[in-house]
Amino acid sequence: MADKILSISRRTRSTPFSRRVEAAGVKGYTVYNHMLLPTFFDSSEVDYWSLCNDVQVWDVSCERQIEVKGPDSERLIQLMTPRDISKAVIGQGLYAPLCDENGGVINDPVLIKFAPDDWWISIADSDVRLWARGLALGYGLDVEIFEAGVWPLAVQGPKAEKLVTRVFGDEVPGIRFFRSKMLEYQGRAMMVMRSGYSKQGGFEIYLNDPELAEPQWDELFEKGQDLNVRPGGPNLIERIESGLLSYGNDMTMAHNPFECGLDHFIDLDADIDSISLPALRKLKGRHEHQLVGLVFDELMQLDGFEIHHDGRVVGDIRSLVWSPRYLRHLAMAMMKRDFLSQHQSVSIDGKTGKIVDLPFDFDAIM
């Protein structure tokens, strides 16, 4: 299948970094939350090694921040997620699936209690704002809900801490994982969190002034020259090796958090008012599918995504990539649990793939 051009319009929104991203030679985009997300600059594989060895700057403006503000903000956020948020600390990121009344996953954002009665939902690719506003209106809640004027820039890779420290100062190394500090950039306070969509370490800078986007981008590249800083984006190889889920790919509204292995983020026993908890309490242990890893030694060709066994569909491939590090084909697949209870492998295109737990344990696999 030959490469296809993305037709860009105002509907596929640009970001305050787009001119720099273009100048840096972006080759591919995807569209995420109605916004351009750069996917690769050289090739997925070259970008992968740069991310794993050095440091990259990613325009992840498309991680839109849905801000929920007002006296009922915490109540609304808690209605939306089955994770207990009552002990959230200001400036802390909480990975928290949002689930509907059937337990289906609406989104899997990072929640940030930005200030008392002021929450940010750092969303994956679905219009959470619309769900939140529908709920708020229907329940008569006293909140304002809007897309904040914030465009996250991620700095990822083993040398990220060094680079971000050079730009934001000595407070950076003291920031713990999924915690943040408000740090000054050209006289303006911005949230800097130790987070990001890779397992190579790094930070996300929540840029809140579009005028500062280009100066910030330029400064990161100037100060990172000796660190081999490169432009990048969420990298398919790295994120699958690391077992990071992608909403819309590995899971959808048709799946519940147990199927996605998100049990740890569901507080079934908490005394909280959350839309999905009644359904999730019933579903626990009875869910039909499980997201697992598949490992193939050889390249195989997909003809559609369904996985068949003995004439029936037993699951489907959600994400797939060739790992240049492990020299394996790695997939995430949503498989029927009754099949999993009886099988340790699947067959696709005549090739056998080993079924493993997520995240991949390469010591055990290799």
Add this chain to the structure above:
Amino acid sequence: MADKILSISRRTRSTPFSRRVEAAGVKGYTVYNHMLLPTFFDSSEVDYWSLCNDVQVWDVSCERQIEVKGPDSERLIQLMTPRDISKAVIGQGLYAPLCDENGGVINDPVLIKFAPDDWWISIADSDVRLWARGLALGYGLDVEIFEAGVWPLAVQGPKAEKLVTRVFGDEVPGIRFFRSKMLEYQGRAMMVMRSGYSKQGGFEIYLNDPELAEPQWDELFEKGQDLNVRPGGPNLIERIESGLLSYGNDMTMAHNPFECGLDHFIDLDADIDSISLPALRKLKGRHEHQLVGLVFDELMQLDGFEIHHDGRVVGDIRSLVWSPRYLRHLAMAMMKRDFLSQHQSVSIDGKTGKIVDLPFDFDAIM
């Protein structure tokens, strides 16, 4: 700006027609409702002449149908739109903006009363399903809301009626504009409506069985050979010449329907319960912007979308295209009304553009 590749994954969903679209040589896509929408096969201009002279088949599966079913379905739909839907006829399409409590446009779908207590919302690019589900839960409405297993295929162009008649039979010509009939295809009843996102005439076939997608695509191409049938997609040149609005491009949630010239679809005096009506009644006549057409004789270069005059921003370009028929640069722009009341033209890049009403009246312009 060089062309960029679209990175395709399961999140950018394929359709039942995708294999045929690929085989037909699609060159560009956009992402619409988290789904691939083919944008061009030859070039935008070559595709344009084919659409205007002959007939095209478009995979517009991304016009997702949000189905709202149950005793409270009409009540929910009416809450969402300020257009009075009480007199809707089964099988009729109603273009109806959905608006929030501030009057902002959430989407501009075609509503279809499919059966009593069973509505389809044929949506533009935003997750209307999430808003509807939030409202339904909050208001305690007895409805089911889901994305229907329906993938529209559009047949557009002056020869569309001839082609659709060859496939669906003699009842086709009797279908009036924005009306539909349930017609059989290989033993299965499908809705066929006289509608589509062009002004060249045509139909939309609401395919409801993915297994029939490829046979239907193939039959349309076989029976349309002598009509010069070509694959296509919503065409930027044609839709701007025709003044067809695009949600996310020409208007967003930040705009109200008066600003978009949609006054005709707002029933301000109706005795209906609709979320946006109180706000819209106050806004009428006081809205700040107006969507207008701009006509430039010469090509101009955009540096950003904002339009400046005397040191202030007086509007912004929303869509822009070169018309090979009229040899003019045509834009849709959201302009400040106080500027419009004093000016008949704008200046961009040193070129003067005439301000005109939408849709463009080319007899008056030329």
